[in-house]
Amino acid sequence: STNIVMPLVSVITNIGMDHMNILGDTIEKIAIEKGGIIKKGIPVVIGETDKTTASIFELIGAAKQAPVYFADQRQYVAEWKYEHHKLMTGVDSQHHTDRTAYLLDLPGYYQTKNLLTVLAACTVLQENGWKLPESVIQSALRQVKKMTGLHGRWDIVHQHPTVILDVAHNEAGMQQVVEQLELTDYHDLHIILGMVKDKEIGKVLSLLPSSAHYYFTQADIPRALDANELREQAAAAGLRGKSFPDVNTTIKEVLAKAKPEDLILVCGSVFIVGEVNL
Secondary structure, eight states, X not given: OOOOSOOSSXXXXXXXXXXXXXXXXXXXXXXXXXXXXXXXXXXXXXSSOXXXXXXXXXXXXXXXXXXEEEGGGTEEEEEEEEETTEEEEEEEESSOOOEEEEEESOOOTTHHHHHHHHHHHHHHHHHTTOOOOHHHHHHHHHTHHHHHOOOOSSEEEETTTEEEEOOOOSHHHXXXXXXXXXXXXXXXXXXXXXXXXXXXXXXXXXXXXXXXXEEEXXXXXXXXXXXXXXXXXXXXXXXXXXXXXXXXXHHHHHHHHOOTTOEEEEESOHHHHHTOOO
């Protein structure tokens, strides 16, 4: 990893098999590369404890005299629910019985993992003398989209039928999306999928539900996987559908046929989501 700023706290979210041509072809190699952001004497928060990578981060931290904190060992999400496309959570400490409620404007359940990471980073800052009131943390979490411009993570952009954009493009990200689908109510599921050539296409396709209606498309970039080729690979994985030249043509066609209670998911590539015009 390359970074030029001196942080107050470093954060490593989770480690997945992506960008392997740059980061390495094993989880261990990727963890070592990601560990490059750890600075001498600067605390680092690890979002998720993983037996394969935990010791790697601990060794790097020890070598650089950087305290290592695992977010999911400090707190856990004890309860959660959706309300008006927002995520309401109750977070407990691993060492105390107090429960704190947090409301996020990011509705995906997988954001609970990111929430714990953020809270751990805030705690580390507080422990190092920063005045970071709980009210400020609460306010920021309620308006993440407004404050950061973050879009494309279980991003609900249309109602009746529901249209959701998600930039999941690798095995780990798509697994989270599939789990989120299992928590979501809808009549029929329509998946608009576009990917780039250098991803592990087969692993992503193997996760997707065969019961959905599929529409294969491509982004307007050189790296885009041809929609017809994606359709052929998907058919080999038991996912059948039509191919379309661009994502907005696809959405127009799906909206015309979908029922109000259906769910339309656009996913597979940051570039596909970025081209959506609704």
